Amino acid sequence: xxxxxxxxxxxxxxxxxxxxxxxxxxxxxxxxxxxxxxxxxxxxxxxxxxxxxxxxxxxxxxxxxxxxxxxxxxxxxxxxxxxxxxxxxxxxxxxxxxxxxxxxxxxxxxxxxxxxxxxxxxxxxxxxxxx
Numbered sequence: 001x002x003x004x005x006x007x008x009x010x011x012x013x014x015x016x017x018x019x020x021x022x023x024x025x026x027x028x029x030x031x032x033x034x035x036x037x038x039x040x041x042x043x044x045x046x047x048x049x050x051x052x053x054x055x056x057x058x059x060x061x062x063x064x065x066x067x068x069x070x071x072x073x074x075x076x077x078x079x080x081x082x083x084x085x086x087x088x089x090x091x092x093x094x095x096x097x098x099x100x101x102x103x104x105x106x107x108x109x110x111x112x113x114x115x116x117x118x119x120x121x122x123x124x125x126x127x128x129x130x131x
Contacts, residue, residue, distance in 0.1 A: 031115050033126045040112065040128030041066040047121040049092050055123045058096075060111065063127040067109050 034042045043063035048055040058079075065077065079096040108130035115124045 030117070031113065031124075031126075033113060034115070034124055037126055038128070040109070040126055041070075042124055042126050044117075044122045044124045049094070052123070056114070056125070059123050059125045060127070061096075063111075063125050064109065067127050068107065 033040075041063050043059050043066055045055045045059035045062065048058060061077065077096065079094070081092060081094040083090060083092045085091075109127045110130045111125050112128045113126040115126075116122070117124065
């Protein structure tokens with residue numbers, strides 16, 4: 001009887017510990033505004049060697065460019081990345097510049113939402129007209 005009680009307790013303990021050990025499932029559901037941004041625009045940027053802030057800046061720049069096209073604003077931007085490999089080490093250098101020409105000065109937009117696609121390490125931003 002004592003052995004039976006000990007085995008039941010051990011089984012109960014194993015079940016409880018295994019329940020605690022399971023990892024929570026991350027909700028990586030793609031938001032609807034990515035494919036249907038309404039009167040706004042959505043844009044993404046992949047992983048950036050300069051970190052998450054640079055990734056967000058690039059996604060925002062891309063969204064602003066797309067948003068500006070709707071209002072006849074001209075944004076010329078150039079981005080370059082040079083990667084070299086020497087003795088098994090990789091070196092990446094990047095630069096970017098942007099020039100903006102506008103005949104309409106009242107174009108205002110704000111970021112309404114951000115979403116990180118964890119599988120692809122892409123950061124999406126949703127830019128909408130400011131009220």
